Amino acid sequence: SQTIHQWPATLVQPVGSPLSLECTVEGTSNPNLYWYRQAAGRGLQLLFYSVGIGQISSEVPQNLSASRPQDRQFILSSKKLLLSDSGFYLCAWSVRGGASNQPQHFGDGTRLSIL
């Protein structure tokens, strides 16, 4: 069966420090991958999505970036964190390509607090 792992589960970082959040998927190949941010336990904001290695689309201009160095690995990064980067970050995967009738599958998230 397919699983998705995110780490760390919680992270406290000072303003201006760098960030690296990692997400890996097991049990499937060529997934679509997504990074979302959820503020205050409510709506989801799509940050990045990827349809393949090295292919990243950004939905929201910000000081975050994403990379996909391997097929099932998705990394969210920042060179300098802002207070506004605090939130709950969720990684998700779905079946590649035209199977848009398939659901997304989410990791358990990283709660990021910026001090």
Next chain:
Amino acid sequence: AQSVAQPEDQVNVAEGNPLTVKCTYSVSGNPYLFWYVQYPNRGLQFLLKYITGDNLVKGSYGFEAEFNKSQTSFHLKKPSALVSDSALYFCAVRDVGASGGSYIPTFGRGTSLIVHP
């Protein structure tokens, strides 16, 4: 363009009573519709989906949803609520007819379901 609305921020129901969490959508073509549940400090879990066919869709944990094309709605229901059903519920839509990034769904803002003992 596709959009989805969850008109209620919070729904309160007594344990054992039926529950309904509302969702309406807008798409240019036909919709794929999804419901997810999120427990505190966890990711979203898929509950059920509507693709085509029977308007009443059954999913996990005793939940079901009714697709109504004329009202562009996809309300989530359960005949008898449990305290453990208390969570945040998200509706999502994909437009079947869209091209490009059509595999990316649009999520509602979420509805907090509180089931009282």
